[in-house]
Amino acid sequence: MTRSDDQALVARLREHDGAAFRELVNGHTGRLLRLATMFVPGTAVAEEVVQETWIAVVKGIDGFEGRSSLSTWITRILLNIARTSGQKERRTVPFSALDGGGPGAPAVDSDRFTGPPGHGVWSEPPARWSDLPEARLESRETFAVVLQTVRQLPEQQRWVVVLRDVEDWSSTDVCDYLGITEGNQRVLLHRGRSVVRAALEDRLGSLS
DSSP: OOOHHHHHHHHHHHHOOOHHHHHHHHHHHHHHHHHHHHHHHHHHHHHHHHHHHHHHHHHGGGOOSSSSSSSHHHHHHHHHHHHHHHHHHHOOOOOHHHHHSSSSSSSSSSEEEEETTOOOOESSSSGGGGGGGGHTTHHHHHHHHHHHHTTTTTTHHHHHHHHHHHHHOOOOHHHHHOOOOOHHHHHHHHHHHHHHHHHHHHHHHHOO
């Protein structure tokens, strides 16, 4: 959607145009629901988050200043609501294994290397994701593995991976939104991506 399209749609929404609101809902609900499921436990809670998002959009459309796209503005509303709901509904699942044991722990298991610790080489180097057949990368099986793994990441890793790799935010925007440093963001993204890769390797076979 272009900037002029955004402006026209916003004008219609401010005039309480029901068709414009249905157009917006039909165009974004599926994406918002998938995004919400990354941060809250269960489809029912995710659906509530999406419903609250649309209510907030209707109430706040007059305050939309157009500094970002309408889609980005709506996404930020959903993320704020999901963040609050996730804190209330958070499951007590031990994530220590996925977290790698803390900030100093390796992102990849040491048995993937040969040689002395810290100076070894890959015994089975990972290949690029693009080396996988496109059909497998886009399959339901692959998506299900990624979704399940991302949901189980430690909270900050999950936020960084989703915002960078799903929503395609810049590192600067992610740091500003989460209140973290650029260095911390890079570490969290690397560790999160490593966990997702390991899950895909385990389910779909080695990427090498």
